[in-house]
Amino acid sequence: MITLDELYKLYKKCGSVTTDSRKITPGSMFFALKGDRFDGDDFALQALEQGAKCAIVDRATLDGVSPGVGKGNCILVENVLVTLQKLAHYHRTHFNIPVLAITGTNGKTTTKELIDAVLSQKYRTMATEGNLNNHIGVPLTLLNINEKTEIAIVEMGASAPGEIAALVKLAEPTCGIVTNVGKAHLLGFGSFEGVKRTKGELYDYLRQNGGTIFFNEENEDLKGMLANRPGVVTRKYGITCYEVSLIGKEEDSPYLSLKVYDRIIDTNMIGTYNVDNVLAAVSIGEYFEVPFSDICKAIESYSPSNHRSQMLQTPYNILILDAYNANPTSMRASLDNFLQLPLEHKWVILGDMLELGDDSLEEHKRIVELLRRQRSLEKIVLVGREFAKAAAELKPDRVQLFNNVEQLKEHFEKKRPEGVSIFIKGSNSIRLSVLEEVL
Numbered sequence: 001m002i003t004l005d006e007l008y009k010l011y012k013k014c015g016s017v018t019t020d021s022r023k024i025t026p027g028s029m030f031f032a033l034k035g036d037r038f039d040g041d042d043f044a045l046q047a048l049e050q051g052a053k054c055a056i057v058d059r060a061t062l063d064g065v066s067p068g069v070g071k072g073n074c075i076l077v078e079n080v081l082v083t084l085q086k087l088a089h090y091h092r093t094h095f096n097i098p099v100l101a102i103t104g105t106n107g108k109t110t111t112k113e114l115i116d117a118v119l120s121q122k123y124r125t126m127a128t129e130g131n132l133n134n135h136i137g138v139p140l141t142l143l144n145i146n147e148k149t150e151i152a153i154v155e156m157g158a159s160a161p162g163e164i165a166a167l168v169k170l171a172e173p174t175c176g177i178v179t180n181v182g183k184a185h186l187l188g189f190g191s192f193e194g195v196k197r198t199k200g201e202l203y204d205y206l207r208q209n210g211g212t213i214f215f216n217e218e219n220e221d222l223k224g225m226l227a228n229r230p231g232v233v234t235r236k237y238g239i240t241c242y243e244v245s246l247i248g249k250e251e252d253s254p255y256l257s258l259k260v261y262d263r264i265i266d267t268n269m270i271g272t273y274n275v276d277n278v279l280a281a282v283s284i285g286e287y288f289e290v291p292f293s294d295i296c297k298a299i300e301s302y303s304p305s306n307h308r309s310q311m312l313q314t315p316y317n318i319l320i321l322d323a324y325n326a327n328p329t330s331m332r333a334s335l336d337n338f339l340q341l342p343l344e345h346k347w348v349i350l351g352d353m354l355e356l357g358d359d360s361l362e363e364h365k366r367i368v369e370l371l372r373r374q375r376s377l378e379k380i381v382l383v384g385r386e387f388a389k390a391a392a393e394l395k396p397d398r399v400q401l402f403n404n405v406e407q408l409k410e411h412f413e414k415k416r417p418e419g420v421s422i423f424i425k426g427s428n429s430i431r432l433s434v435l436e437e438v439l
Contacts, residue, residue, distance in 0.1 A: 002075055007056075007083070008090055010075075014053050017143045019084075019136065026051040031084045032058070033136065040080065048073055056080055081136070088139030089170045095145055095152075099171055100284065103156040103164055103202050104179030105195065106330045107277045108133065110269075110304060111179050112155045114281035117302045121285075121294040123150040133157035138167050151288065156202070159355065160188035164201035175212040175287075176202045177280055181221050182329030183363065188355065200225050207232045214283050216276055217241065237283035239275065246272065254311060254320075254341045265296050268303040270311050270320055271337040273330075317439050318343060318421040323432040326353045326425050328363045332370065334425055339374060343421035346377050349435065351405070351426020352384030364390035372397075378420070383408055384430055405431045412438045 002010075011017070015027040021043035024030065030047040032040030032055055044055035054073045058080045077083040092099070102112050109131050116127040126149045128141045133155040145152050156167045168176075178199045181192075189195045206213050207229050215222050217236040226232055245259045256267045256274050260282060267278065278299055285295040304310055312319040320341075322334055331353060338348070348371065356363050368390045371380050380399045382391055388401050402408040416438060426432045 024050040088142040101173035101176035105182035107179040117298040118285040127153040128155040168205040177214040338423040345420040347379040349381040351430030352386040354427040
């Protein structure tokens with residue numbers, strides 16, 4: 001069996017690491033992970049044929065190939081995932097650089113991208129790609145650190161207790177931020193208190209290792225979490241300490257514009273809830289001594305992507321597409337913001353909020369009740385079983401129900417609205433983003 005040191009030497013000779021046999025690049029190291037519906041070992045030989053330098057497998061026999069160093073370039077290990085994680089941690093220990101960990105219920109990815117934009121004004125950064133923030137994504141992120149990296153920015157997600165604790169052991173962050181805590185993944189966490197305990201695992205690690213915690217001083221949940229952890233090293237940010245005031249770019253502009261100190265920052269983001277994300281980036285930029293003018297320039301240049309609070313003007317309608325994820329906290333904040341935007345003929349299309357466990361029906365009913373009170377909404381479209389149950393009990397008017405997005409897409413292909421402003425949000429697996437094609 002290959003040792004970790006031997007594997008690391010081989011990794012250094014490879015150009016990249018991948019877990020997807022469809023994305024092999026010449027000289028890469030392929031980790032044959034297992035999923036619910038696939039076994040990566042089945043694709044190991046294919047990966048080698050496509051140019052991988054080696055394949056890390058944990059099945060002793062692969063179509064007659066006896067794995068081992070130098071034997072078909074398949075390397076046998078006890079557990080591929082554990083080996084990937086050990087290799088990533090071992091690689092991390094070779095770099096004495098700041099590593100910033102980001103977690104939270106909402107805003108992780110946007111905050112990460114803003115921080116990366118700010119810090120890259122002065123440093124060579126490495127940041128998590130997309131939302132590769134779990135037990136597989138974090139190791140892959142760490143393995144992207146190289147000799148040129150001056151600061152690493154690592155996003156961490158969790159849906160069950162202990163997951164953040166496991167990720168921080170891999171990444172060994174020197175500083176970190178919890179963007180906020182809210183009601184999400186309650187099926188895994190069990191309760192809101194379970195959410196706070198799990199996100200607080202980042203605080204625990206930084207407290208034990210003398211790392212710096214950036215926190216929003218106006219968030220009572222975060223303040224309470226820190227109060228229970230005496231001795232932590234903190235750096236606060238918030239509307240008060242940055243003398244923030246909200247202003248409008250133009251009277252009819254939906255984009256966030258704010259004054260920080262005496263500087264106006266015009267962003268390309270929708271939603272006042274992004275103020276906290278902006279201020280987190282300002283705070284971390286200042287901590288790492290990025291000139292304030294460069295911080296502002298980076299924030300103004302940033303544009304959201306991947307269906308996160310994107311405003312799109314199609315030939316037919318205005319879409320505010322926020323269909324990457326949804327939970328009760330983010331849903332209410334986004335709806336409140338949409339209702340305040342200077343737009344005409346407002347519609348909402350909402351998809352189920354998933355993984356809420358026993359709280360699911362009640363949380364969906366609260367959203368439906370909120371919608372029912374908004375007379376400015378011309379049309380309310382709900383997609384999914386959970387919203388259907390909630391709407392059946394409350395019987396709101398102006399509501400159309402669809403079982404799935406395919407039904408809704410087919411409906412719009414026959415009868416597409418025009419000249420309306422549509423807010424679209426739901427959990428990613430509801431796939432509301434496909435509506436962009438027809439609206």
